[in-house]
Amino acid sequence: MRGRVLVARMDNVGDVLLSGPCVRAVAAGSDAVTMLAGPRGRAGAELLPGVDDVIEWCAPWIDPEPPELTDDAVDSLVKQVRDVRPDAALILTSFHQSPLPLALVLRMAGVPWIGAISEDYPGSLLDLRHRVNGDPPEAERALSLAEAAGFRLPDHDHRALAVRRPLPDTTELTGEDGYVVLHPGASVPARQLSAHRCRQAVRALADAGHRVVVTGHPGERELTAEVAADVALDLGGATDLTGLAGVLDRACAVVVPNSGPAHLAAAVGTPVVSLFAPVVPAARWAPYGVPTVVLGDQTAPCRDSRARECPVPGHPCLESITPGQIVAAVAELTEGGQRTRRTGGRS
Structure with a gap:
């Protein structure tokens, strides 16, 4: 056709x-x-x-x-x-x-x-x-x-997610490559780890020797400032989506809820620690085509509910994730150098 x-x-x-x-x-x-x-x-x-x-x-x-x-x-x-x-x-x-x-x-x-x-x-x-x-x-x-419908990917296509390249050089924002990005925000509260837990994770990652960059869209500046505190680089509201892709592209790993930036990280080939609330199935919606560690109780009572607000007091499916688990997941993804550069298709 x-x-x-x-x-x-x-x-x-x-x-x-x-x-x-x-x-x-x-x-x-x-x-x-x-x-x-x-x-x-x-x-x-x-x-x-x-x-x-x-x-x-x-x-x-x-x-x-x-x-x-x-x-x-x-x-x-x-x-x-x-x-x-x-x-x-x-x-x-x-x-x-x-x-x-x-x-x-x-x-x-x-x-x-x-x-x-x-x-x-x-x-x-x-x-x-x-x-x-x-x-x-x-x-x-x-x-x-x-x-x-009769359309086929070419044999050389990697079949994973991809974005147009070249991406913008974000070195002036982030410094040299190799940092860990923590993106705390999500489109709905049920999919989002608390700011307190995210701040603890930032501290634990820094204590483990990682340089941490916190990202978020312009409406999340308050959140990213709280999460970054005096430990991480706060880039809340500093980029558009293309700029965020550039930041994620140069990270060694991304820690993120089930949200658009999780799929953007997958599209640039960066490993993902997915803080995944089971309100939708991880098998369907987890980051696709990149090394991923899914954290969060996938058997929680909110499973498959598609809830926008957590229906369980205390948000246990995500709040049970410890900073130590996040640090261990980042180590699992980075120690083997599991980075996959993405190209793809007609630009």
């Missing part, structure tokens, strides 16, 4: 980054790829190898703070899609999301062929109704849709 293909992934940066192998497969078998992303994921879409241009639109049935669905909003998306004239579209969704509302809008925009993973009867909204057996990692689930 040649021509221009639209690939949609409408939620967060991490979800968009996990679509990377799927996007590269589509890019290898098409003339151009337009990525349709939400405002929370656009920066990730712009980092993906194989993406030629990006359309941004907020899907009211997916965004956690959904806007009102209006005629004007739908008309705006229809116009943007018509302007790029895609020959086909693939709609990527998580298992709990439906592709059908977006498929309807894409049909209104005149897209002649649409494929998606769908358990629900799609009628004439989909030309390819793909189903996935088992519970594979999210990146493999998305790639399976591309393969079902």
Whole structure:
């Protein structure tokens, strides 16, 4: 299938980054790829190898703070899609999301062929109704849709996550390579270790001889300052997503909750200590394609609840993680030099 293909992934940066192998497969078998992303994921879409241009639109049935669905909003998306004239579209969704509302809008925009993973009867909204057996990692689930549509990754492709290179040189921010990054923030509180525990981890890592860099987006400056204290370098709010990729790229390991920066670390090939709350399955959402140590009680009562706020007093699934466990996990990942540089696809 040649021509221009639209690939949609409408939620967060991490979800968009996990679509990377799927996007590269589509890019290898098409003339151009337009990525349709939400405002929370656009920066990730712009980092993906194989993406030629990006359309941004907020899907009211997916965004956690959904806007009102209006005629004007739908008309705006229809116009943007018509302007790029895609020959086909693939709609990527998580298992709990439906592709059908977006498929309807894409049909209104005149897209002649649409494929998606769908358990629900799609009628004439989909030309390819793909189903996935088992519970594979999210990146493999998305790639399976591309393969079902006839797109294949080239034999030389590493099949892991990747970002466009070159990345910015962040030496002026961080100093020389080889530091450990601790990123304390997550998109929802249920996935986030407390600032107190993170601060303890920073101290323990420093005591073990590591130079520690604390990162966070601009809205997390208070958090990163508290976690870094007088021990670590505080880069809270100092970078955009591309700059953060550069910081993570030059780290020897990243300590991070289940969040976009965990998948960004995987995309640049840096080993990850994943502080993983089991509100979603680690088998599906843990960092993909890099050496990883998952910490956190994966059998906790909140398991598979998709809770945004921890339903268990004391947040035991994460707060039970000790600084010593984090130090040991970093040692496990760094002593063997388990670093994998990432390249990938059409830039």
